[in-house]
Amino acid sequence: MASATLTPYLRDERHDNGGEDANGIRPSALTTTVPREYVHRTAVSEVFLTNWRQGDADSWVVSAQWPRAHTFYGPVHGLHDPLLLIESMRQAGILLSHVAHGVPLDHPIIWQRVRYDLLPEALRTTDRPAEVELHITDHDMVHRGKRLASARQEFRIVRDGAELATAALDYSCHSPAVYRRLRGEYCDLDLANSRKLPVPEAVPPQLVARDHDRDVALSPTDRPDRWQLRVDTSHPVLFDHPVDHTPGMLMIEAARQAAQASAPGFTLPVAMECSFARYAELDAPSWVQARTTDRSDDGSRQLTVTVEQHAKPVVSAQITSVPMS
Known part of the structure; x- marks a missing residue:
């Protein structure tokens, strides 16, 4: 804030x-x-x-x-x-x-x-x-x-x-008063951060066009199209200041990385639309899933990426990615 x-x-x-x-x-x-x-x-x-x-x-x-x-x-x-x-x-x-x-x-x-x-x-x-x-x-x-x-x-x-x-x-x-009513006890920064989960392991950075584990937003699961969201509150950019929930830019980055992990080679998200349904809390895992909905002869893909927590939608992203040589 x-x-x-x-x-x-x-x-x-x-x-x-x-x-x-x-x-x-x-x-x-x-x-x-x-x-x-x-x-x-x-x-x-x-x-x-x-x-x-x-x-x-x-x-x-x-x-x-x-x-x-x-x-x-x-x-x-x-x-x-x-x-x-x-x-x-x-x-x-x-x-x-x-x-x-x-x-x-x-x-x-x-x-x-x-x-x-x-x-x-x-x-x-x-x-x-x-x-x-x-x-x-x-x-x-x-x-x-x-x-x-x-x-x-x-x-x-x-x-x-x-x-x-x-x-x-x-x-x-x-207003701060309305926000406190919306967030309840989660509005307490110290309490929210005291409950945060340990940061899970990262997928290989090269899979998501990154160079370092610290910049990876996805953690592997037993499915190639589903990941746990990595919420590292020590990240100096995504967590520029203390917050009481998972930032929107982290979830957009996770959607971008999920689209990248779903396609061979380096791809560029030339179009993206993200809708936000609710807050993602720091005290429970969030799950990222990618589904390719269409492919073109030129290699471009249409993907739907979702983020869920407690089996409820948090973010839905529609992404068009194109291969870049």
């Missing part, structure tokens, strides 16, 4: 490129990252957004920079990690909830659905970081009183001036 104290943000009245946010802070023309509190991150190194400005009515342009190397979302086969796209969307949605819609920093932002469709060539790495723009339009804004309760955002995403992806994100906002 984000701190209630804002990091001071650079102001440059001579180059103002946007209005003030709900806290009276203007985006800066200088190149920097947005305050980490605005994207619910602890490590500044995990903040990918650099600026924001208002476009037309109900629309925004958020800038991001993707590094040439990253400890977790690093390039593979000369391509930027497509999950950088989802992480940038996650950060942009949280940022705009605060700076555009006045959601307090201590209000949790909860996903219902995220999807993207991307053009693989636009992920090619170069000798410079990737400059990314997320053109965002707000839809279906629901308020309770004066507070934003839920929203859907549509994204057009451009990388170095070239079309990269279209995407969408549905989320809800909850």
